[in-house]
């Protein structure tokens with residue numbers, strides 16, 4: 224039974240381990256639909272490839288016959304390395320390692336889709352490496368200074384100075400507590416998204432999806448980027464929160480729609 228199931232599953236899921244630039248093993252799940260084209264899925268802060276947004280998107284792409292890869296960033300989930308609150312550029316390098324891995328096996332990475340912190344990493348990736356033509360920014364942050372007081376409390380700077388770190392309590396049972404250090408926070412504050420995004424190729428299409436009821440990151444901020452990115456489209460999902468709790472199907476169908484469109488454009492360009 225088990226053997227049969229392995230030989231002939233509905234869609235093959237395979238664990239893939241990729242070494243990043245710093246020698247850490249990154250662990251991901253390849254959803255193999257038999258397409259040469261593949262979509263990379265990037266999770267947000269303190270979640271993992273098992274986050275419901277990641278698994279639902281992979282499932283929706285699978286239904287559409289498109290292969291995808293969801294993986295854990297360094298220090299998250301099953302991947303090696305230390306968890307960091309900052310390290311946006313390190314995550315962009317993780318994406319680079321993943322993209323290179325699939326390019327080496329003759330795949331075409333048609334898009335990088337990131338949620339929240341993963342969206343910022345995807346955008347930074349596109350600002351540094353210029354080999355991906357489509358980025359999907361799901362509820363990324365327009366300004367990494369915003370939201371810190373909300374997360375840590377108004378006095379977080381004093382606490383950081385006094386104690387050298389801020390304790391982040393586990394958000395779920397079985398989760399782990401994390402320390403946010405001054406260095407890690409600096410790492411975050413040093414990234415000026417608006418400036419970095421100026422380096423994104425004009426051929427690269429950026430799709431921003433935002434929940435109309437996202438209280439963590441205001442939707443209006445996307446308009447600032449719309450001004451600097453020549454190839455940017457904003458899609459608001461009315462009533463959705465930061466993690467699209469009650470809007471998973473809508474989110475998935477939008478992402479699948481964009482991927483199908485991307486595949487068609489690639490076909491046209493190739494012919």
Ligand SMILES: *[C@@H]1O[C@H](CO)[C@@H](O)[C@H](O)[C@H]1NC(C)=O
Pocket residue numbers: 327328329
């Ligand atoms: C990728 O394609 C090249 C050129 O067609 C071929 O030589 C190489 O063996 C392929 N690599 C893999 C991993 O399939």
Ligand SMILES: *[C@@H]1O[C@H](CO)[C@@H](O)[C@H](O)[C@H]1NC(C)=O
Pocket residue numbers: 342346360361362363364365420429431432433440441442443444445446447448449452455
């Ligand atoms: C990414 O999405 C966020 C949330 O909607 C938005 O504020 C930001 O402007 C977007 N960034 C880019 C580069 O489009």
